[in-house]
């Protein structure tokens with residue numbers, strides 16, 4: 001038994017961290033927050049060159065053919081750097097195709113998604129807190145679909161939507177198709193734009209897989225959000241240590257005060273043990289699929305809540321500057337708000353975990 | 360103890376209710392800038408014209424001189440009528456004005472108090488500096504005596520509403536050679552004086568709420584000093600304890616009202632499985648019940664403290680407990696709101712008001728006006744008599 005990341009995974013994490021720290025430093029994040037631009041395509045193309053767009057895609061379709069644990073390592077690094085972009089929805093689209101697409105569908109879409117030429121996005125959420133496959137209500141008839149979806153990542157920039165259909169089925173819809181319209185919302189986390197998708201008898205193609213595939217995709221989403229949350233929470237603690245070690249009040253740095261130290265120690269002691277939850281859930285997804293749904297639910301509920309708490313502590317211990325738009329705290333705080341809400345709140349997933357445990 | 364309202368008090372309540380129902384502005388309060396100022400002063404003027412300005416100010420200074428019970432009734436009805444937050448009039452009505460009443464000269468009082476009550480002037484509080492936040496007494500903005508003027512150089516930061524304010528309660532260092540609390544002067548700074556430069560700062564909820572203020576050889580007449588030269592610390596403390604005391608009543612009533620709104624929201628927000636509402640979730644129901652109890656307890660403590668103040672005259676250090684508890688409960692409220700709202704938090708648009716905006720602003724209560732950690736230090740040394748750690 002070896003409950004640790006491999007050499008390669010550690011390298012992957014370092015590479016991705018360094019990539020986003022260089023290509024999307026906090027000055028760039030502020031530009032994104034200040035501007036109206038939606039997707040930074042330049043950054044997307046470069047991250048695709050790094051292989052991120054096709055990480056889960058099998059090699060025969062032009063991808064890297066890695067496992068979810070590897071992608072979770074990437075998500076952790078992206079949470080750490082508050083990396084902007086559509087990778088979450090994109091990677092889930094490639095996963096759905098890999099698990100539930102026909103040979104023809106895979107050949108048609110995966111190479112272009114793996115190279116980053118096309119961007120994929122998932123359209124699961126419906127009115128209310130309805131994200132789960134058994135809550136989807138859109139129906140398909142004569143290969144056409146109508147209805148609306150919410151909280152779709154980068155709707156105006158995505159080329160291909162993976163739409164959740166009644167009965168836990170999934171269908172592909174091209175943005176350029178007739179009957180498809182998208183709405184951009186402002187959104188609290190501007191590094192991950194969201195919006196609405198309206199379909200009016202839009203042509204679509206059902207994936208062959210049944211609802212068990214949709215549930216796999218949902219579980220992967222929860223694990224990736226948990227990994228992002230871990231990375232962000234870890235970074236929040238680091239930023240707080242750095243700041244309080246420099247800021248002087250009452251003649252010494254804040255890090256001398258017990259009231260400050262204990263809050264940071266509490267945050268670290270809450271966040272660090274939770275990291276293994278993410279790895280374990282991702283490992284289970286790859287190797288022990290029967291355990292994955294419950295572990296994914298627990299990881300998402302737990303990590304995203306820890307992240308909200310850690311980022312709140314960060315803001316508070318920064319005093320006035322932490323509350324500003326210009327200073328970087330807000331990027332992580334708002335990302336925590338996103339991770340908590342996206343794909344359903346912690347309480348929803350705790351309840352699911354309880355049901356899955358047979359309680 | 361007697362918790363019943365008298366017939367007169369009930370009649371008073373009806374009068375207040377009717378007036379607020381008919382007169383409280385219905386259009387939304389702008390979030391920032393000149394529009395917000397215009398909105399706030401218009402509402403203040405309306406209250407003044409009807410005889411409702413300065414409810415906690417003594418009659419001798421143009422206020423309503425309401426009894427504590429009457430203030431309580433006023434704030435309760437104010438919250439029920441959904442009347443707007445005091446906004447940019449806050450400092451004038453709750454810091455600047457009361458400080459002048461307690462410590463200002465007759466000339467200060469005669470000139471400034473009526474203008475504040477009529478909504479003609481907006482005040483801001485220039486205490487914090489880049490290097491002096493929690494350690495306020497270390498402030499470095501210099502005030503040098505030159506004939507009958509104080510010449511001010513330096514910088515303040517986080518000054519709420521400085522960009523729309525006419526006057527500022529300004530703390531400057533007038534004697535750098537004595538212990539830090541001893542060399543500070545409290546002076547009224549006219550924001551239109553040459554050498555004053557204001558630069559707004561955006562908050563993370565998106566609005567331009569506070570500012571940096573720079574002073575470059577700003578000449579302020581000595582007549583504007585409140586209290587003694589080098590005696591500003593005690594003047595400042597009387598203002599701060601005011602903020603931490605009675606001025607809190609209205610915000611607490613607003614908090615209690617928010618709790619009820621949140622309970623309503625939980626009744627109509629779907630959660631989890633089909634057909635269930637957030638309130639059907641036992642965990643949420645229990646959290647709401649606990650929050651409601653804690654807010655009721657805080658209010659009870661505030662009322663008791665206010666009754667005591669009425670007898671003794673000055674707000675005491677228990678104000679720090681009230682402020683700390685208020686900050687914690689405001690955050691609890693927002694945490695539960697986030698749980699109830701779930702994905703609709705994602706859809707926040709900058710410039711919106713509503714729950715997500717409130718969530719982002721909930722930090723304000725734990726940082727602005729002295730942080731929660733500093734309140735804990737004060738509770739430990741001044742209320743509980745433990746040794747001073749700083």
Ligand SMILES: Cc1cc2nc3c(=O)[nH]c(=O)nc-3n(C[C@H](O)[C@H](O)[C@H](O)COP(=O)(O)OP(=O)(O)OC[C@H]3O[C@@H](n4cnc5c(N)ncnc54)[C@H](O)[C@@H]3O)c2cc1C
Nearest residue numbers: 257259316317319320486487492493517519727728730732
């Ligand atoms: C929305 C808002 C509005 C404001 N409006 C005004 C205004 O109108 N006028 C004005 O003058 N100021 C204003 N302020 C400033 C506010 O008073 C200060 O931000 C506050 O006093 C903290 O100072 P600081 O920001 O320098 O943080 P710091 O003092 O640097 O504190 C950083 C963190 O360290 C903690 N800390 C510091 N010392 C200790 C200690 N000894 N023990 C334990 N913990 C400690 C603090 O609690 C805080 O969490 C405003 C602030 C905000 C957020």
